[in-house]
Amino acid sequence: MKEYLPLFNKPSHYLGNEVNSIHKDLTKVKVHLGLAFPDLYEVGMSYYGQRILYNLVNQQKDYYAERVYAPSWEVAQILREKKEPLATLESDTPLSRLDILGFSLTNELAYTTCLYILDLGKIPFWSEQRGEDFPLVVAGGGVTFNAEPVAPFFDLMFLGDGEGLFLDFLDDFLQAREKGWSKRELLLSLKSKPGIYIPGFFEINKGKKGYFIQPLYSDYKEVKKFTYPDFNQVSLQPEDLLPYGKVVHDRLTVEVARGCSRGCRFCHAGFIYRPVRERSLEKINSYLKEALAHTGYEELSFLSLSTGDFTLLEELFCQVINKLFQERVAISLPSLRVGSVSEELILFLSKLRKTGITLAPEAGTQRLRDVINKNIKEEEILEYTQKIFALGWKQIKLYFMLGLPTETKEDVEGIYHLCTKILAQADKKVRLTASVSLFVPKAHTPFQWSRQLNLGELQERIALLRKLFQQNKRLTLKWHNPEMSLLEGVFSRAGRELAPILVKAYQKGEILSNWDDFLHFDTWLQVFAQEGIEWEEYLRERELTETLPWEHLSCGVTKxxxxxxxxxxLQAKTTEDCRSGKCSNCGVCDFKSKEIVPKLNKKKGREFSFTAPNWEQALVKKEQWRIWFKKKGFSAYLSQLELQKIMERALRRAKLPLAFSQGFHPVPLISFGRALPVGLESEEEIFQIFMAQEVKEKSFALINSFLPQGLRIFHWERIDLKDKIVLSRREDFKLSYPLAKAHCYVSKMDFFNKQKNWFFAKQGKRKVHNLDLKAIMQMKHLEKGDILISFNWDVNYINPLVAIKEIFRPNLEEIRVIKIKC
Known part of the structure; x- marks a missing residue:
């Protein structure tokens, strides 16, 4: 697949050589697997679960886990035209040659993307059609607690915490292979393991109302999730992957806790990941110190379902903040629950930055908040936001849900009224954004039986909110695509009868339905109609007595x-959080063995004070350096923006005292020479960097050990503080071509040299410019297989690769272009 990189858009997403990526000798690996995330690279590289498994598996010498993402539609078309299968990122191994292909299922709209990956990998969709020569296809993630619509495509699924499941599974897989077992013999041996769901061992059929679930084995009637009892025993690897390009979440993520006991009745994750298990401060601090040293990240995020509920959040900030200040690392918090973060911590955060804060009331009226068990009062919301404004914040974002059970017109209008009450407490410069998601009933929640609103009802309520919000220019309303939410609702509570629908929708081009640009709702409706499926029937309220298609799968919470x-x-009564109140008897905890119970840190009863940082030292420009580097091999496919971020993180890892800009988002004062087009190599590039302190020359030698293959610094020198980056006026490139086509390339060069003029239409921002390439370029033959091309940028600038394509019309995958002088 990598031989076609010159033809790909965003080619860096297919390199597989990111900093901290892992590469093993395939001849020494006993189990080779792919970890597939069914979405594009920029989303998949942000998924924390894949990173956990990637590092966990690759710590074992006998196992090798590589990454797999859905390619863009354009790249997929190239692969099909070239009859090239989709392959893993690191070793470029075709997916069909793997031992195991594992998918992370995080949302129902990714189902057809799974088929997209299987199809491009030349692997049959249906489990029953895959013989012993194909990889075992497995899945994990929160959606597996009801992934029945895709159950026929998977050999097995994992329910629960993957850290405790996956390595044991790989051990069993290896033992089965060494014993010469068939795939079915392996699956039979696994059915006694907790957290292992084998869809083929259950027959599930849809009735007029409800489902008929028939286990094929008397000792395998229910699958219970696996729960890792002590989160401190889960290893964290500091060598985190550093992504290329702009990904959704490009920062160091630390999972401080798993599980939530708040009991919001719509929240799928809040029920399936119980009980709450917190990491100790010692574990978190140790990991942070190592991870920042191994990555150079400039932003940190504390991750959990409710980060504000972490018992020792203030203590955590006190212990890590000085190090973050010293290294200029920003802190990012997810949306906060009103009242979950202390006033002292809010005061501290206000001194760092006031760019915006996010809260999640979820509903606009007190009645509806009680219905969903949000357990916050309107007075608390107003008091909390008043404090936020008093501390200087000018932007606030609120999360709401539309279409919740028992919702009335008054509840919808309540979203607007709550927002206006909040704004009334602030000065006129404050802006408020209300982000509205649409309620989708989820399995294993109290609302799994509830009705989902249809398209007309959703559109009507969105229109009401839009009309209300138009009355106030300080308010902004954003809402989720209702068609997308409806599809999610259909598949979140459906059974295996919809598997053929997924195949047919994929065959009609539905591959990334969780992207607005790729969702074609009419196509889905057409497929449902052709198959005689009343899709809106899946939105109906379920009877409490009917069998639901996931009742053989247990997350521990009882029916x-x-x-x-x-x-x-329905009575608008709330249930208190068992973290601070009495046990609600949800069924998750094992009080007899006391193994599966909440694991919380203990409050230490101390007072904590926060001191705002002194940024002045980092703003000083003590000295400036000019650095020369090579950009060769796969690094040629890195864009200028990607290159800048890679260099910045390498400089951070080398502990160089960078000077920073001023403002809320300080960045290192670094400037590069003329941007080299993607796909071109270079023997000589430069950038300049300001330092806040004096630096010894030998410090720069460390940088190369933190760069990806192909990027190498080879010279550096101290320059005057007033020196600015100089753009090259002339640059020489060497074009290398296959010897078998020497006559073709040489004849085209000779033809160009004989011309008096060679005009080329270059599209500018506003108009087309006619450039004379003869005035810009000179060419001569060096030796067999090489042509020297000299560009004079004093005349005008043109992308060298564009000029070469204009003259030679080459197959990009057969040539090599390298800058040899700047």
Whole structure:
């Protein structure tokens, strides 16, 4: 696949050589697997779960895990034209040659993207059609607690914490291979393992109402999730992958806790990941110190379902903040629950930056907040936001849900009224954004039986909100695509009868339905109609007595508890958080063995004070350096923006005292020479960097050990503080071509040299410019296989690769262009 990189858009996403990527000798590996995330690189590289498994598996010498992402539509077309299968990133191994292909299922709209990856990998969709020569296809992630619409495509699924499941599974897989077992013999040996779901061992059929679930083995009637009892035993690897390009979440992520006991009745993750298990401060601090040293990240995020509930959040900030200040690392917090973060911490954060803060009231009226068990009062919301404004914040974002059970017109209008009450407390410079998602009933929640609103109802309520928000220019309303939410709702509570629908929708081009640009709702409706499926029937309210298609899969929360919570919701009664109140008897905890119970840090009863940082030292420009580097091999496919971020992080890892800009988002004062077009190599590039302190020359030698293959610094010198980066006026490039086509390339060069003029239309921002390439370029033959091309940028600038394509019309995958002088 990599031989076609010159033809790909965003080619860096297919290199597989990112800093901290892992490469092993395939001849010494006993189990070779791919970890597939069914979305584009920029989304998949942000998924924390894949990073956990990637590092966990690759610590074992006998196992090798590589990454797989969905290619763009344009890249897929190239692969099909070239009859090239989709391959892993690191070793370029075709997917069909792997031992195991594992998918992370995080949302239902990624189902057809799984088929897209299988198809490009030349692997049959249906589990029953894959013989012993194909990889075992498995899946994990939160959606597997009801992934019945895709169950026929997978050999097995994992329910629960993957850290405790996956390595044991690989051990079992290896033992089965060494014993010569068939795929079925392996699966039979796994059915006694907790957290292992083998869809083929259950027959599930849809009735008029509800489903008929028939286990094929008497000792395998229910699958219980696996829970890692002590989160401190889960290893964290500091050598985190550094992505190329702009990804959704490009920062160091630390999972401080897993699970949530707040009990929001719509929240799927809040129920399936119980109980709450927190990491110790010692583990977090140790990891942060090492991870920052191994990555050079400039931003840090504390991750959990409710970060504000982390018992020792203030203590954590106190312990890590000085190091973050010293290294100019920003802190990012997810949306906060009102009241979950202390006033002292808010005061501290206000001194760092006031760019915006996010809160999640979820509903606009107190009645509806009680229905969903949000357990916050309007007075608390107003008091909390008033404090935020008093501390200087000018932007606030609020998360709401539309279409919740029992919702009325008053509840919808309540979203607007709450926003206006919040704004009334602030000065006129404050802006508020309300982000509205649309309620989708989820399995294993109290609302799994609830009705989902249809398209007309959703559009009507969105229109009402839009009309209300137009009355106030300080308010901005954003909302989720209702068609997308409806599709998610259909597949989140459906059974295996919809698997053929997924195949047919994929065959009609539905590959990335969780992207607005790629979702074609009419196509889905057409497929449902052709198959005689009443899709809106899947939105209906379920009867409490009917069998749901996931009832053989247990997340530990009992059906009795969910029914009790549903009844309380209809009465607008709340249930307190068992973290601070009494046990709600949800069924997750094992109080006999005391192994599966909440694991919380203990409050130490100390007072904490926060001191704002002194940035002045980092703003000083003590000296400036000019640095020369080579950009060769796969690094040629890195864009200028990617290159700048890679260099910045390498400089951070080398502990160089960088000077920073001023403002809320300080960045290192670094400037590069003329941008080299993507796909071109170079023997000589330069950049300049300001330092806040004096630097010894030998310090720069460390940088190369933190760069990807092909990027190498080879010279550096101190320059005057007033010297500015100088753009090259002339540059020489060497074009290398296959010897078998020497006559073709040489004749085209000779033809160009004989011309008096060679005009080329270059599209500018506003108009087309006619450039004379003869005035810009000179060419001569060096030796067999090489042509020297000299560019004079005093005349005008043109992308060298564009000029070469204009004259030679080459197959890009057969040539090599390298800058040899600047």
């Amino acid at each position: 009795e508890f969910l029914l009790k919570e549903l009844k309380k919701s």
